[in-house]
Amino acid sequence: MIKVWGISVSYYTGKLEAYLRYKGVPYVMDNPFACQDHIKEKAGAVQVPIIEREDGSFLSDSTPTIQLMEQEFVESGETDRMVFPTDPVVRFIALLIEDYADEWLWRSAMSYRWSNENDRELLTSILTDELTNHVKAPRFIRRRMVKKRQLARYVAGDGVTETTRAHVDETFLNAMRVMLSMLENRPYLLGDTPSIADIGMMGPMLRHYSQDPTPSTIMRNEWPAITEWVARVWNARATAGETSLLDHVPDDAAPMLREIAQTHLVQHRENARAFSAGQSRFEMTVQGCHYKNLPVTQYRVYCLERLREEFDDLSDEHKAKVQALLPYEGCDLIWDHTVQAKSGHDVERKAPFAHGINVV
Incomplete structure (x- = not known):
């Protein structure tokens, strides 16, 4: 039994709970904010969700937490209900969708x-x-x-x-639209x-x-x-x-990947540029909509770093396949390091055991 320090209406708590339920991992959930000093000491920041294990270890940041748990399942021989595709190209695209x-x-x-x-x-x-x-x-x-x-x-x-x-609201509709193009087939x-x-x-x-x-x-x-x-x-x-x-990325994923290129990767690029320049706020134009006075976040630079690392770990053959799936303007941000992405967070890649930082 693990403890999930989380909130019942939390974005990332819901994500982690969906994973734990699918894997059949028993857990109890508790509110972290009455125990902030204890959690901050152990996990670095009170960002829900945080997992506290029976051995006293704390896991923070949902993506590396799930990656670690999947690795532990494999090492223990429990390979049922795995969520990471075995095909390296499909795995990379799945991680890109998760990051979006x-x-x-x-x-x-x-x-x-x-x-x-x-x-x-x-x-x-x-x-x-x-x-x-x-x-x-x-x-x-x-x-x-x-x-x-x-x-x-x-x-x-x-x-x-x-x-x-209006554009912010349309983002939700676009997400459902591109999901439906995939879910109509499976x-x-x-x-x-x-x-x-x-x-x-x-x-x-x-x-x-x-x-x-x-x-x-x-x-x-x-x-x-x-x-x-x-x-x-x-x-x-x-x-x-x-x-x-x-074992392959289907053609019906193209609308999703195009939407990611036009939105998510634009934000990653402009946030990374501003962070590298030492700025605290930035601007961007996404699908013709101009956003001003956005907060620069160190964590999103870290996310871009991790995406680049995932891509760099691919073989040349698999890199070429990913690039063929992402012919859209701006996708070269993933493999072209002209825009610097050095967050300074979790340099030793200890996550989810690394001390967290404020995500937003």
């Missing part, structure tokens, strides 16, 4: 939650009770604190304005069982888009196949058979 889900869809998921009144009031109530019960102040004051913080940090502080809001994005691509997409799709009032209504009424996919991944342990992932 983790780092690009975040903005629209948070915007839907905090820009819409019904969503904002519901989630303020939930988070007030989960995040601030240890704070000695009346509940109405704690509610006000939570609402003000979330709006300032995740809407106004992340480039969501009257000018950009139950999961890259096979008959879930891959790390599905687990990654559960971050935004589970706890935000499929549960928050405004996006869940859109998904349920206009994109019921995506609603069905969310439930399918959540219940995959009971319904999916033995591991069955594709």
Whole structure:
């Protein structure tokens, strides 16, 4: 039994829970914010989710945590329900989709939650009770604190304005559109069982888009196949058979990869440039929409570093296949290091045992 320090409506907690459920790993979940000093000492930062094992070790950062656990399953001979494709090219594309889900869809998921009144009031109530019960102040004051913080940090502080809001909202619709092009042909994005691509997409799709009032209504009424996919991944342990992932990247993945090139990789490029220049804010133009005053994040530079490392580890033959799958403008960011990506985070690659940093 492991402990997951997490939040019931958290983006990345939902992602990790989807993985643990699929693998049949028993866990209990607890709120980390009343134990912040203890967690910060052990894990470096209070970023949910964090796993605390029975041996006292702490694992933080969902992607390397899942990678470590998959490696441990293989080493122990438990190779059932693996989420990383064995084909190196499919594996790389799956990790690219996961990174897109983790780092690009975040903005629209948070915007839907905090820009819409019904969503904002519901989630303020939930988070007030989960995040601030240890704070000695009346509940109405704690509610006000939570609402003000979330709006300032995740809407106004992340480039969501009257000018950009329509494009931010469209990001959600585009994600469902490109997913559907793949799910029309099989139950999961890259096979008959879930891959790390599905687990990654559960971050935004589970706890935000499929549960928050405004996006869940859109998904349920206009994109019921995506609603069905969310439930399918959540219940995959009971319904999916033995591991069955594709040994090639299907043609129907092209719309997804094009969307990633036009959005996620643009953000990676401009964030890395700004970080390298020592800036704290940056601008970018994505699909014709100009975003201003975005926060530069060290963690996203680290994500780009990890993607580049995954690509560099491929054989020349597999690199050529990945490049053929990514002919879109801007995709050379992955293999062309003209734009520097040196985050200074986890230099020794100890993650998920490395001390975490603030992701946003």
